[in-house]
Amino acid sequence: MRALVTGAGGFLGRHVVAALLARGHRVRAMVRPAARLEGLGWPASPGLSVGPGGPGVEGSVGPGGPGVEGSAGPGGPGVEGVEVVRADLRAARDLAPAFEGVDVLVHLAAAVSGGEDLQFAAAVAGTERLLGAMATTPCRRLVLASSFAVYDVGAIRGGVHDESAPLHRAPELYGRDGYTIAKLWQERVTRRLAEQHGWDLTVLRPGFIWGRDHAYLSALGQRLGRHHLVIGPLTRLPLTHVENCADVFAQAAEDPRARGQTFNVVDGRGERIWTFLGDYQRGTGERGLRIPVPYRPALWAIRLAYATVFRRATKVPTVLIPNRFESRLRPLRFENRRLREVLGWKPPLDYRQCLARTYGPPRPAAVEGLAQPS
């Protein structure tokens, strides 16, 4: 199977490429034109370059050999190089050549930072361009990286957060942050196009993806200098370690049972904020107090402040808006039952192993060091 992975240079993307390679698939990795390939953890070979003026072949497409573009590690025996396609979905004119010979698209590209409009353009207009190109090719299978951000956490009844939770809707949606609006619209646009063209779509909605250099999460509370206000210290976090998460993407890409399905991606019921933050502090050597604040009284205080002071304001710091506060910090029970039951998926790494991968000595970047598929 050959997969086209967009956002391949990103935090999740580089691990998804590695997970696909570990399962024996061929990978074409789409990275931004200015992306650096060192340190991505897989052997890269030159491929296509799709500029705003149209596609141009940058070099021969083939296994890593002489002329390997930014070779990032030794490709072990039998490991084929990853073809690299350089394109930015916001500007590339003709993306169809990137789909040549591709059986499945794993679409991860989005902007996780920058202004609201940049995030929207990257996720939504970029997806329209990409899928518009896909419509002209024989590829009919795609896996989309959505996000927990699409759920309206405040509207969940019963305290269990699974795939049946309600999604954000207008007008409430537009009071949310740019990432939420962009991801919700990206999913909407993708579902419509998949239906229109009769594609097999799998939507994966990961919780908090964490791993080396990405272990501090917005759900950990509020930083006060080097100290932390831990709001709801016993609340469990919807965590998925990046290598576990990547394994789900690789399995969804190859497993026919995933077609037409939507899955929340969490490793299990999740660690408590207090424990996770403690492990973070031990792992990084950061010092500072963990100050516990009960969730309910904190929410009431924020609601009161909002109702009395900020109600008419149009721009308020995120943590002071009650519905955003709830989205970030509401205690819920997280379920990955569908992932287990439909795909038979178990996280390859348990929490201890994830801690070792995140805070332990760096492992050599090579395919043999990857999480093995379940």
Place this chain on the structure above:
Amino acid sequence: MKAALIGAGQIARQHLACLQRLPGVEVAAVCDLSPGTAEAAAERHGIRSWFTDHRSMLREIRPDVVHVTTPPTSHFRLALDSLEAGAHVVVEKPATATFAELDALLRAAREKGRALIEDHNYVFNRAPQEIVRRIDSGEFGAVTHVEVLICLDIFGPGGFADPNVPHPVLSMPGGAIADFLPHLASLAHLFVGPHRRAHAVWAKRRPSVLPYDEFRAVVEGERGTAALGFSACSQPDAFWLRVYGERMHASANLFETRLTFDGPRPGPKPLRPFFGGLEEGRAIRRAALATLLRKFKGPGAYEGLWELLARTYRALADGSPLPVTAEHVLEVNRLAEALKPAEVRP
């Protein structure tokens, strides 16, 4: 009045937020090449229809006013089509990529009896308007000189210097700074009138995809002189406007609400700097609080755009003079053109 908008990106949100609050104005449609972007803008602002083709929109909606908020290199075609469809046009700055295109647009507007308004938003911020009020009342004295200096870090990711996607404005002479010339030129025009002579210096300090990151100019206007500048390398971000009159000086930061005046005061002359300093300190403290409060609400530094649109729609409705006339647009762009570097650098 029936309004429509083409190009639902960042600045469009400011236009739409303002139009929603204007009495007697209905935004009937929004158009963007990306269907998701157009539909999201329509849903967000409660607009009943959206399009991906501007000609279909002009034909079906027949708007009275069209806002063109796309990247500048596409303004000409869109504005011309809108004028030919019988609509007034509010176009984001810079109105066109070349002066010849602007000339053609203004001619088309004249022939069709329609208005072409370029967004000179900072002219309508509270501070410049307050300075104009004092000039008109006579207390400021005649303006001798104006300084406008924008310090803005435009090297950040996703903006003008994005190494992944070349920004459309980089194809214009002056690159990213060309996007700011209308601000500088419109403020110079406001205080010293049409220019007679201008001399510009363009420079590059840092390695980046930008052809230039520093710009300075000296301008002789009909009523005084102007010193204009843009600095991508000076920090922190600020938009300094200093106006020198025969009796008073004014100083404002248009990214904030700070506005101070220094002028004649009663009492012995040796104590003038002392009392002047105290008063300036009070004004800056008040402005600091106002700047903080406006972060919570309203258009922020875009207050001028809201004021300009309110005045424009009022004028279009009752036939009174427009806040930005064709003559203004022509004279401001003539200055902007005179400031541009001779060649386009790759």
